[in-house]
Amino acid sequence: MDLKIDRRQVLRGMMAGSAVTVGLPILDCQLNANGDAFAATGARIPPRFGTWFWGLGLNEGEWQPKQTGTNYELSRQLVALKRHQKKMVLFSGGQVFLDGAANNTHFTGVQGLMTGKVTGSAEYFGSIDTLVADVVGNGTRFRSIDVSCDGDPKACWSARKDSGKQPAEVSPIALYTRIFGPEYQDPNAADFKPDPGVMVRRSALSAVSEERASLMGKLGAADKAKLDSYFTSLRALEQKLEIQLQKPEPLQACTKPSKPKEDEQLSTLATVAMERHDVFAGLIAHALACGQTRVFNLSITQGMSGLRKEGEPSSHHTYTHEEPIDSTAGYQIKCDWFSMLYMQGLANFVTILDSIQEGDRTMLDRMMMFAFTDHGAPRLHSLRNYPIMLFGSVDGRMKTGMHIASPGDAVTRVGLTVQQVMGVSVSAWGVGSNRVTNPYSEVFA
Amino acid sequence: MKNVRVSLRRGLIAAVSLVSLAAATPAIVVWAADTAPAADEPTSVRLSPSQFRQTIADVFGTGIVISGRFEPEVREQGLLAVGARKASITDMGLERYDELARNIAAQVVDERNRVTLIPCKPKSATAADDACARTFLASAGKLLYRRSLNDGELAALVKVAGDSANGLKDFYAGVGTSVANMLVSPNFLFRYKFVEADADNAGKFRLDSFSKAQALSYLLWNSTPDAMLIDAAESGKLHTKAGLQFQVDRMLSSPRVEGGIRAFFSDMLGFSDFEVLSKDPMFFPRYTIRVKEESQEQTLRTIVDHIVKRQGDYRDLFTTPNTFLTRALASLYAVPLVETTDNGQPMRWIPYTYPEGDPRAGILAHASFVALHSPAGRTSPTGRGKALRENILCQAVPAPPGNVDFSAVEQASRELSTARERLAAHATQPMCAGCHKITDPMGLALENFDSSGGYRTTENGAQIDTNVEVSGVKISGAAGLAKAIHGDPAAVSCVAKRIFAFGAGRLPLATDVEWNRIEKAFASSKYNVLSLMREIALSDLFYRPQNIQLASASGK
Structure with missing residues (x-):
């Protein structure tokens, strides 16, 4: 069966208001007593982890829910995530502390958020995804798959402890060829x-x-x-x-995707980047389902985003600085357009992950996706009040469906929580004021 | 000795050991960075994509097609060549190098190329032939590793070739496997600077001759040393004044020096950013992919013509009316290009000279500058000014502060037609004004060039005013700015420092007596860049190790 998950399919599923379920039905013998996913041979599928980065945050006052806990109403800019609210943990209020270091806008915040260490320099080592990959990423063809949707290979935020940032793949066709090209071994093939x-x-x-x-x-x-x-x-x-x-372990949810169409010409249009995003999302989901990797990192764009709306001469980043707050709406309308577009893309990706059935749960249920950005209030390029979302429950290890607000707390608390849920043996994380020892234990199942 | 980072005891042991062992034993020390921050910085340099390409072309010929992406480079102190000192190779990066290596190796041994590249014929095409493999791998390895291979290295490569040949039943595939191994080896992908005791100066250290040879060849040619240079290193002649001078003059008179000039200016002018540059075709239909590529070539051709062929004054690059255009570029610049020998070639380069006073003269008016430093839909005088300060004048522009309230800048009630009007708001805000006063005036002088590099006199219907004041001097438009840069001592100081850093991987110390001499010689030569490169290449400063570190005693 040639499973195609393309953008239209995803959107059709969403418009219909019901999940798009893909993958093959499984047999009872493929589940253990807890309903955990097994490969066809009975081996348990290890948890998987992904990061999803978008630039320039969300408009202040337009995303943070008024209520906390499990009974909260999503604010306007997050409404695209409504159908995933029960499988999401939303964090607000966290901040990155500079401790006197220079603030290199669009970089320093992510440096603190992803590595726990603010240096005032371009140093960037040991991002959360690589710490998690050290635990869950072994034994797959690719330790991680890293992609960028805006055509910039430098837009990736993944870096090992001993090397610089990983380059991102920018072409869906190149990614397809890398994963599913001639070197791909179909885990469900009869012969090997x-x-x-x-x-x-x-x-x-x-x-x-x-x-x-x-x-x-x-x-x-x-x-x-x-x-x-x-x-x-x-x-x-x-x-x-x-x-x-x-010979790879057979995996019931695995099917080889169709080859994507030829790459779009390099473009700074946000809509083109998001179309590429949806194709990447499908390819990554297939790669996860086929056991090619257990970790991925997707960036929509660099923090200082040069993406534009069709017909507009200026970029999202320029508008965060120059666009006035609309007196009627109460926010920057052009910036809002980008934020809404990105959140729709995030919802599309989560939909794909939640539509792949692995045992009695979906792929999303068996993994974690960590969505983050470079700034809090983008108009101010703030390092405060970061919007961060976690999706999935890592095979029941994490409680979801809640909004946790902790104004003024180090945002590294989220990073520590992520690592502990994913099985990283760590009790404290971060440096200086960003060092934390108190994860959000309320999400631990 | 300045900045030596070894303990006294270890230092004494090292000095004694080195002096006594110098003649018989290869170096056991390495040198670290010699400029601040001097703390333990790497001295090895990852081969840049352009160096990789040029090296492959020089070793295996230009017929080898290199397709694939390289690991992104990091810019430091204005140059990717300096950032390469800190760059390692990531998982995905090595995967890409491996793909490139296998692809190149397959071409080297394919039926089309093996006859010319492999100097012997195996006894059987379907089995190992160690003697033939050894002959080829020794000669190719010498150029790829930039030194002769030692016995162990060669034996390992021959064994890999033999095992693979027997396994695949193909001699050439076996040799290809060893070529691929060399192309992913850290001996090829990184360049090292090893230090040895200076036989002519007791107690002092110097780069060993192979390190010296590769530093020289990547400075002048952006490529691997040729066999003559490696032989000079091997014989010790490169350590003599006459021997070094002979090689430098030979290399400067070689056509390969054009490769060095192109690579340096591509780096200094930030051409790697073209990889992610695009313009909105709705606003700029003439800015096609072809124009993007040709605009880089226009500037590099202009530079090579001026610096290598005419041996002109570096400063004149900013004002020269001479350039080269294609039909597509002429259309972008609105230049009436007359092709007298039109034979239908789609990309014919035609020399062109602007009339006196034309604002499109000089390399700053090329699309490779004004388009590269503009966003997709409109210009950014701030971005252009910043690039000019940083890339051409070596001046640092601070990063914008965070947590700034832009309310004062955002003027809802006003329709702002020109970039000057939009930026005027920033200049009135104390928090913004400091930096914008540094960058914006220079950029505003270039506002007659739209985001794609096309010439214009109005923006959104309003007349563009390109009169600015820079450091108290009134400047009018691109031509005025070009003259100001031409006369700015920072421009020549900047290019000199950057050329040194391009080869050495570090900036020279401004207070260094030898560096001051080199700068004076550059001025005396009327800012002849080849003459500057010769001075650098002949100077002890270029090869001088400063912060000595002991390597492991178990080192070779």
Whole structure:
């Protein structure tokens, strides 16, 4: 069966007001007593994790619900997420503390939020997703899949502890080819034959690994650290090849997606970026379902977004600075258009994840998606009151359906909570005023 | 010795050991960064995409097609070449390098290329032939690793080639596997600076000759040393004054120096940002993908013509009426280009000279500058001014502050037609004015160029005023700005520092006596860039290790 999840399909499902359910029915023998998802062989499917970044926050006063707890009404800018409210935790009030460091707008806030450390420099190491990937990401072809919808490979916020930011894939066709191209092994295929070319390559790369000792002996500490990072990447490449040489576990929800259409020409139109987003979302969902990765990072754009509305000469970022607050509406109307568009995209992605059935739960139920942004009030480029959402319950490990407001608290509390729910062994996270030891325990199941 | 970062005891041990072992033992120390911040910074440099491409072209020929994306680069101190010092290789980056490597290797050994690139024929095309593989891998490896391979390295490559050939029953596929290995090896993807005891100056250190050779070749050619340069390094001639001078002059007279000039100016002018540049076709239908590519080539051709062929004064790049245009570019600039030998070639480069006083003269008026530093739909005098300050004059523009209330800037009741009117609001706000006064006037002088680089005199129906005041000097329009930059000492100081940093991976210290001498020589040469490159390449400063660090005692 060639499962296609395209944008139209998703939108049709949403318009009809009911979930689009995809994937094949499973047999009882594929569930354990708790209804957890199993691969067709009975092996449990490990939890998965994704991040979803949009630039320039949400308009102050237009997104934060008045109520907290489980019985709250979504505010206007989040209304697109209404159907997912029960599977979402919304955080408000958190902030990033500078501790005297310079604020590099569009960067420093994310630096604090994603790495727990504000440095005043461009240093960016050890983002939450990589800490989680260290726990759940092993044993898949790709340690993570990182994409950017605006065409900028530098828009990704993922970075290992020992290397800089990962480059993002910007082309859906390139991503499709990377995951589902000639090197893809269908986990549900009846026969399996290791590729001799891959066997040779895997064997040959071990000779490169052996260069480590002779090089390291000649280098100073900083160069050694850099080379360490290289050899970590080399190990990841070797593991990827090793996995290609093993017969994959059958996965009932896995189907190979259709090849996306040719990439749009590079464009700064937000609508084009969001169309690409929906295609990426479908490909990522298939990659998760087919066990190709357990971690992904998607960015709509850089924080300082250059995306525009068709016919408008200025970008979203420019409008956050220059657009007056509409005296009738009470907010920046043009900026609002972007925020609403992005939240609709987020809802589309969550819909896709929630439409893939894995056992008695959906894929969304078995994972966590962490949605974050670079600023609180975008008009002020504020580091306060960040809107952050978590989706999914990680196989029942996390309670959802609530709004948690904690004005003035370090936003790193969310990061610590995410790590603990995902199984990272950590009791404190962050540096300086951003160091926290108190996760939001109310979400722990 | 300044800034030495070793303990006295370790330092003494090192000095004694090095002096005594210098003749017989390869270096066991490495040097770290020599400018602030001096703390343990890496000295190895990741090969840039342009260096990767140029190296492959020089080693295997220009017929090898390199398709695929590289890991993004990071700009530091104005240059990607400096940022490359901190760059490592991520998971996805190495995956991409591996794809590139396999693809290049397959082309090197394919039926079309093997005859010319592999200097021997295997006994059997379907089995290993260690002797033939060794011959080829030794010669290719020497150019890729920028030094002769040692016995262990060569043996490992030959073994990989042999095992693969036997496994795949294809000699050439086996050799290809080893080529791919070399192309993903840290010995190829990173360039290193190793230090040895200076045999001519007891107790002092110097770059070893191979490190010196590659520093020289990537400065002048943006590529790997050729066999002659590696031989000079191997024989020790590169450590002699005459030997170095011979190589520098030979390299500067080679056509490959054009590659070095193109790579440097592409880096300095920020051309990597073209990768994510697009314009709204609704507003700028003439700004096509072709124009985007041709605009970069226009500037690089103009620079090469002026600096390499004419050996002109660097400052004249900002005012030169001479350039090269295609029909598409002429259409963008509204220039009446006459093709006298039109034979239907779609992208023919035609020399063009602007009339005296034309505001489109000089490289700042090229679309490669005014379009690159403009958002998709309209201009940004702030962005252009910032780029001019940072890229051309080496001046730092502070980042905008956070938590700023823009209410005062947002003027709901006014229709603001021009960029000048929109920016006037910022200049009246003390929090904004400081930086906007640095950037905006220069950018406003270029407002006759729209976001795509097209020439205009009005914006939204209002006349554009390009009269500005920069540091108390009144300037009128692009031509006035070009003259001001031409006369600004910061422009020549900036390009000199950046060329040094492009090769060395670090900026020179402004107070260094040798650097001051080089700057004076640059002025004496009437700001001849090739002459500056020669001075740098011959100077001890370029190769001088400053912060010595002991490497592991187990080092080679």
